[in-house]
Amino acid sequence: MAVPDGPGIRELELFRDMTDEHFVTLMRGAYVQNFPPQIELITEGEPSDFLHIVLSGAVDLFAGWNGRETSMATVRPISTFILAATIRDAPYLMSARTLEKSRIALIPSEDVRAIFAADSAFARAIVAELAQCYRSVIKAQKDIKLRTSLERLANFLLRQQKRASGGAEFDLPFEKRRLASVLGMTPENLSRAFKGLQPYGIEVDGTRIRIRDQALLERFAKPSPLIDDHAS
Amino acid sequence: MAVPDGPGIRELELFRDMTDEHFVTLMRGAYVQNFPPQIELITEGEPSDFLHIVLSGAVDLFAGWNGRETSMATVRPISTFILAATIRDAPYLMSARTLEKSRIALIPSEDVRAIFAADSAFARAIVAELAQCYRSVIKAQKDIKLRTSLERLANFLLRQQKRASGGAEFDLPFEKRRLASVLGMTPENLSRAFKGLQPYGIEVDGTRIRIRDQALLERFAKPSPLIDDHAS
DNA sequence: GGCGACTCTTGATATTTATCAATCACGTGA
DNA sequence: TCACGTGATTGATAAATATCAAGAGTCGCC
Numbered sequence: 001m002a003v004p005d006g007p008g009i010r011e012l013e014l015f016r017d018m019t020d021e022h023f024v025t026l027m028r029g030a031y032v033q034n035f036p037p038q039i040e041l042i043t044e045g046e047p048s049d050f051l052h053i054v055l056s057g058a059v060d061l062f063a064g065w066n067g068r069e070t071s072m073a074t075v076r077p078i079s080t081f082i083l084a085a086t087i088r089d090a091p092y093l094m095s096a097r098t099l100e101k102s103r104i105a106l107i108p109s110e111d112v113r114a115i116f117a118a119d120s121a122f123a124r125a126i127v128a129e130l131a132q133c134y135r136s137v138i139k140a141q142k143d144i145k146l147r148t149s150l151e152r153l154a155n156f157l158l159r160q161q162k163r164a165s166g167g168a169e170f171d172l173p174f175e176k177r178r179l180a181s182v183l184g185m186t187p188e189n190l191s192r193a194f195k196g197l198q199p200y201g202i203e204v205d206g207t208r209i210r211i212r213d214q215a216l217l218e219r220f221a222k223p224s225p226l227i228d229d230h231a232s
Numbered sequence: 233m234a235v236p237d238g239p240g241i242r243e244l245e246l247f248r249d250m251t252d253e254h255f256v257t258l259m260r261g262a263y264v265q266n267f268p269p270q271i272e273l274i275t276e277g278e279p280s281d282f283l284h285i286v287l288s289g290a291v292d293l294f295a296g297w298n299g300r301e302t303s304m305a306t307v308r309p310i311s312t313f314i315l316a317a318t319i320r321d322a323p324y325l326m327s328a329r330t331l332e333k334s335r336i337a338l339i340p341s342e343d344v345r346a347i348f349a350a351d352s353a354f355a356r357a358i359v360a361e362l363a364q365c366y367r368s369v370i371k372a373q374k375d376i377k378l379r380t381s382l383e384r385l386a387n388f389l390l391r392q393q394k395r396a397s398g399g400a401e402f403d404l405p406f407e408k409r410r411l412a413s414v415l416g417m418t419p420e421n422l423s424r425a426f427k428g429l430q431p432y433g434i435e436v437d438g439t440r441i442r443i444r445d446q447a448l449l450e451r452f453a454k455p456s457p458l459i460d461d462h463a464s
Numbered sequence: 465g466g467c468g469a470c471t472c473t474t475g476a477t478a479t480t481t482a483t484c485a486a487t488c489a490c491g492t493g494a
Numbered sequence: 495t496c497a498c499g500t501g502a503t504t505g506a507t508a509a510a511t512a513t514c515a516a517g518a519g520t521c522g523c524c
Contacts, residue, residue, distance in 0.1 A: 044458055063370075065378040066454050072373065084363040084370075090464050091457075093370045116359070123355045127348070130362040131316040137369040138316075138325045141304065144376060145416050146297040149481075176502065184377050186482060191503050206490095206502090222298050226276055232322050380510075408472070418512060423473050438472095438520090 008055055008078045009105060014129050017121035026115050030107040041096040041104065048085035048092055050106040054078065057102025060178065061094045071181035073140075074099070074174060083129060086112050099174060135232075142227050149185045153193045154221035156183060157202065157209060159228050168214070172207045240287055240310045241337060246361050249353035258347050262339040273328040273336065280317035280324055282338040286310065289334025292410065293326045303413035305372075306331070306406060315361060318344050331406060367464075374459050381417045385425045386453035388415060389434065389441060391460055400446070404439045 009015060015023055032055065035041065041052065044063055052059075059075040072094055075081045085092050086109040098104075116123050143152055156179070164170035172179060180190035194204045200220045201213035211217055225232060241247060247255055264287065267273065273284065276295055284291075291307040304326055307313045317324050318341040330336075348355050375384055388411070396402035404411060412422035426436045432452045433445035443449055457464060 063374045063378065063458075065374065065456055065459060068378050070374070070377040072370070072377075084366045087359055087363040088367070090367070093367055093374070093458055117352070117356065120349070120352050120355065123352065123359065124349065127319055127355065127359050127362060130359060130366060131319040134316045134362060134366040134369065135320070135322070135325055137366065137373060138304070141369060141373055141376075142295045142297065142302070142325070144373070145302040145304075146295065146300050187502070188483080188504085189481060192481095195503095224297060226295075226323070226325055227297060382510095419472070420474085420513080421511060424511095427473095 009053060012053070012078055012080075014080060014125045015122070017125060018115070018119045019121070022115045022119040022122060026107060026111055029111045030105055032103060032105045035098045035102050035104060037098050037100050037102075039098045041098065042082065042092050042094075044092050044095045046092055048082055048090065048109050051080055051086045051109055051112045052082060052096070053080045053105040053107070055103040055105055057104075058099040058174070059096050059102060059104070060099050060174075061096050062181070063094045069181070070184070071178050073136075074178075074182070080129070083126065083133065085109075087116070087126065087130070089113065099178075136230065139227050139230075144184050146227075149183060149189060150193050150196050151221060152183045152185075153190070154197060154200065154202075154217060155223050155228055157197075157211065158218065158221055158223050159230065160209075161211060168212070169208065169210045172209060176207075241285060244285070244310055244312075246312060246357045247354070249357060250347070250351045251353070254347045254351040254354060258339060258343055261343045262337055264335060264337045267330045267334050267336060269330050269332050269334075271330045273330065274314065274324050276324050276327045278324055280314055280322065280341050283312055283318045283341055283344050284314060284328070285312045285337040285339070287335040287337055289336075290331040290406070291328050291334060291336070292331050292406075293328050294413070295326045301413070302416070303410050305368075306410075306414070312361070315358065315365065319348070319358065319362070321345065331410075368462065371459050371462075376416050378459075381415060381421060382425050382428050383453060384415045384417075385422070386429055386432065386434075386449060387455050387460055389429075389443065390450065390453055390455050391462065392441075393443060400444070401440065401442045404441060408439075 009027075010023065015026075018026075035057075041059065054075050054077050056077050058077075059081065061072045061075060061081060062069055063072055064070075075096075081096060082092055082094070084090075089109065116126060143155070147155070160173065161167070161170050163173075176190055177187040180187045183190065185193070194202065197217075197220075200217045201211060202217065203210040203212060241259075242255065247258075250258075267289075273291065286307050286309050288309050290309075291313065293304045293307060293313060294301055295304055296302075307328075313328060314324055314326070316322075321341065348358060375387070379387070392405065393399070393402055395405075408422055409419045412419045415422065417425070426434065429449075429452075432449045433443060434449065435442040435444060
């Protein structure tokens, strides 16, 4: 029930430039909660009552249809999720579950919409964030429509490598079966895809990845900033 | 070169609530142009100098990688495209080309960003539009990750039917090869997919579609508002 | 009317991906 | 320590999808 004034939130791009007064108002109705792993935080189809912010841990956004399920994205600290549903006051399009023990801030959607109308700096930040999210999904869409699973994996590894300081070795950020789902394939196929990348210098040991020949992998993966740059 | 004060733009949700003064300012730098079919309006990777608005005709948004190409969406009057790139002042993630003879309004991105900062009603409208766009892409992503090509086609037909007044017969809104690309398959496979839907009461005659048994098709397609409702 | 360019369709085949079943590896807790 | 559960891997097979190569229809145009 503590007000989430701890490290992080205020420094989020989304809240950085709004007035103190509005920030306090927003936080008054908010609360922070700790969740164990594998807890379903929201369910697709439900009304969006809260804007969620991951303070620590990790959250998986996923969606289902007709008995199938697919992982759409992983949210890591410190960022928000389901902003769009909150803004439009529309039902969630995705479900969310904790991957690890996580600390989540919840801000009533109503308050977000109210302050959004009153604080133009906040409004601007929301627009920037939404535009960013939109572009991320477009990139994911291009990834899946233009590339084979092997190419998707190769490019994922390059992106992950960059995120993990750029060295030749790094760890996968989550379980392989979730990676498979994110990349739009089955766990069995992911195993085979890793083998398929051996000729391009990929070594796998459990969750540890080693890129033996950076140039060779890049020649195969052909990463493009218009798909793989998460920043722009 | 005429100022685009004709029917439509001002009534767009995006511009409806902004002040007259700001609207006029925005339109001062804008211009309207007619394009023949198959003209490439923008190219992915280029800086986003203009917000585009389709006044009449139709525009295809597509993306390419490594010699492949895929159709991402079709923009029909009256709506904008590449709003996100304009807002973030980032390069286009998609290219755009006219499908038919089209009338397009172009508003300098700089002006959009300036007025956006000054007019809170405009800012709010942009947020609503962006959130809408984001949700649309999420739905498209779910469509492609959770469904087979046959299911995607079946649901596309149901969506198209609804858009075309809901009768048992309607026309495809564009060429089959583009439809194939939108649905993430090859033209050959689309042909076969249409045949595969015959047992579910689909009849195809050129661009004309007939749904002989609505309930049967829906039982197969299992449309979901969380994927197929374009409105919410 | 008939040529040419184009899309669409069809068939044969290859590739990619999924499914099913079994085994392996690893960590946890009794 | 050893069973147990879980995720990862592997192999065999099936299904989905793509590719290649014709052919058939369509449309505009001379």
